[in-house]
Amino acid sequence: MLKHIEHIGIAVKNLSSANELYEKLLGVAHYKIEEVASENVVTAFFKTGEAKVELLEATSPESAIAKFIEKRGEGIHHIAFEVEDIRAEMQRLENEGFTLLNKEPKRGADNKLVCFIHPKSANGVLVELCQEI
Numbered sequence: 001m002l003k004h005i006e007h008i009g010i011a012v013k014n015l016s017s018a019n020e021l022y023e024k025l026l027g028v029a030h031y032k033i034e035e036v037a038s039e040n041v042v043t044a045f046f047k048t049g050e051a052k053v054e055l056l057e058a059t060s061p062e063s064a065i066a067k068f069i070e071k072r073g074e075g076i077h078h079i080a081f082e083v084e085d086i087r088a089e090m091q092r093l094e095n096e097g098f099t100l101l102n103k104e105p106k107r108g109a110d111n112k113l114v115c116f117i118h119p120k121s122a123n124g125v126l127v128e129l130c131q132e133i
Helices: 015-026 064-072 086-095
Strands: 002-012 032-036 041-048 051-058 075-083 106-108 112-117 127-132
Touching: 002 015, 002 064, 002 127, 015 041, 015 051, 051 064, 064 075, 086 112, 086 127
Parallel strands: 002 051, 075 127
Antiparallel strands: 002 075, 032 041, 041 051, 106 112, 112 127
């Protein structure tokens, strides 16, 4: 079961300037900057109430974020939901007909195991499942 929105991921061209903008917008500083080498991104996280905002900057032109920005420009990239048991939730969603982008959860940013659902099976929205490690 999807517990709640864990974070909203926003693709940005320049993390430094986006951090400044979101600090002004949200009224709080980011609490973490983290590189996720496996995804070729560097991320910054902001806590806003129960949810978080994750800014993502590509570290390689081959990354999914770089390709997203090239195709669509900066903006909302994904919505992430927290789950208690990511493997059980992956199985449930696959049984419901959703297409998963990975067969096994992988290590993501902010101490999470993650899995993505293909946007074509979720009305054009990239959905991330995440479980605290």
